[in-house]
Amino acid sequence: MNTIIESGQPNIIDPNYWIIFPFEPQSTMIVGTSFKRFNLDNIREIIFSHSIVASMDKDFCQNICIQRFSTKPNDEQLFEEMFQNSLEEYQKEHGEYPKNVIIFHGKRYTDLKPAAKLIDERIKVTSFSIDKSSPIRFIKNNDEKVPIGTSVDLKFQQPILNRSTKEFAICSEICADGNRCKTTKYTVINDDSGMSDIQIKHLCY
Numbered sequence: 001m002n003t004i005i006e007s008g009q010p011n012i013i014d015p016n017y018w019i020i021f022p023f024e025p026q027s028t029m030i031v032g033t034s035f036k037r038f039n040l041d042n043i044r045e046i047i048f049s050h051s052i053v054a055s056m057d058k059d060f061c062q063n064i065c066i067q068r069f070s071t072k073p074n075d076e077q078l079f080e081e082m083f084q085n086s087l088e089e090y091q092k093e094h095g096e097y098p099k100n101v102i103i104f105h106g107k108r109y110t111d112l113k114p115a116a117k118l119i120d121e122r123i124k125v126t127s128f129s130i131d132k133s134s135p136i137r138f139i140k141n142n143d144e145k146v147p148i149g150t151s152v153d154l155k156f157q158q159p160i161l162n163r164s165t166k167e168f169a170i171c172s173e174i175c176a177d178g179n180r181c182k183t184t185k186y187t188v189i190n191d192d193s194g195m196s197d198i199q200i201k202h203l204c205y
Contacts, residue, residue, distance in 0.1 A: 021203065022193045023124070026058040029090055029098040031083070033105050033112075035074055048073050054086035056093050064089055074108045080115040087119050100193060102203070103127035113190050124192035128204065134185035136169045146171050151201050154185070166197070170205050 035050045056062045066082045091097050097120045113125040138146040154167040166188035
């Protein structure tokens with residue numbers, strides 16, 4: 001089953017921030033991927049819903065959602081096909097493929113850069129793995145709250161001789177006690193645009 005749904009939502013990035021990024025919004029597509037397990041009463045087999053949401057306009061307000069089903073969790077071939085379908089939809093809308101694609105994945109993910117290169121070698125891919133269940137917490141020594149949006153570089157968790165992976169955590173929610181903060185952990189998978197650490201964090205928050 002292949003379902004394509006057109007939808008819209010407010011701009012997810014403050015337009016004022018675009019001036020600091022090394023790409024233009026009118027040639028950029030933002031993509032989110034996810035898969036979810038569920039059971040059907042009349043089917044004993046476990047089914048996994050796979051979804052991709054992709055922006056189709058420069059304001060990131062018009063999106064399409066492609067949803068398909070598989071018996072495999074994080075079905076790589078299925079995600080690659082869905083992603084290429086979203087690129088084809090973008091090409092139909094604009095007469096060309098996006099120059100830049102920014103992808104937000106869950107903790108488990110399929111690297112979609114090779115699929116983009118099969119469509120058009122010139123596409124630059126920036127992608128992130130996002131862990132919203134990270135056990136990392138920000139705690140201040142005093143009673144002050146950690147401001148939402150506070151970020152911490154996580155390179156100190158990596159071996160000293162191999163700190164090439166870009167990882168950071170952003171404070172996304174204040175806990176009930178007002179002092180501890182829930183965080184979202186981001187890992188950079190690809191960055192063809194060569195963004196700085198500050199640019200990447202602005203993009204994610």
